[in-house]
Amino acid sequence: MSAPHTLDVHLLAALAAAHLSPADRDRVLDVCDGAVDAVRSLAVAHPGRAVREVVLLMLGEDAPRLDRRVRGDLARLCEVEVVRGL
Template identity: 55%
Template sequence: MSALHTLDVRLFEALAGTRLSPAERDRAIDLCESVVAMVPDLDLGHPGQAARCGAHLLLADVVPGLDPRVRSDLARLCEVAVVKGL
């Protein structure tokens, strides 16, 4: 199983109990994948923290109906994915 697929599975699991539309879930997943893909290419002192903060802020803007706890869970998954090199 590829690392990106593992991230997708975890993101889908975190979003499973939400009341988001399928389009909103897809936007949240695409956003998280983009953050995880982008952050390692940037020259940052704390890439995991940057991924978490960036995902948190972008999710709040792009998917405003997302529960804050779920948003934090997704942001944390992005952080872990960057730190572990997914």
């Protein structure tokens, strides 16, 4: 399994109890995957922190009804992916 697929598996596990529609779930996955890809392509001093903040901001705007804890879990998973890989 490649890294993006592994990340998606972890993200889906974190979203399991979120009760999102399939379209909303796919949009959340796209936000997370896109943020990870974008931050990896940039030369920033703290890529883990950057992706975590980007995901929190984007999900706050794109999925405002998503529980704060779930958004935090997703952001941390993206941070781990950028820093260490899953």
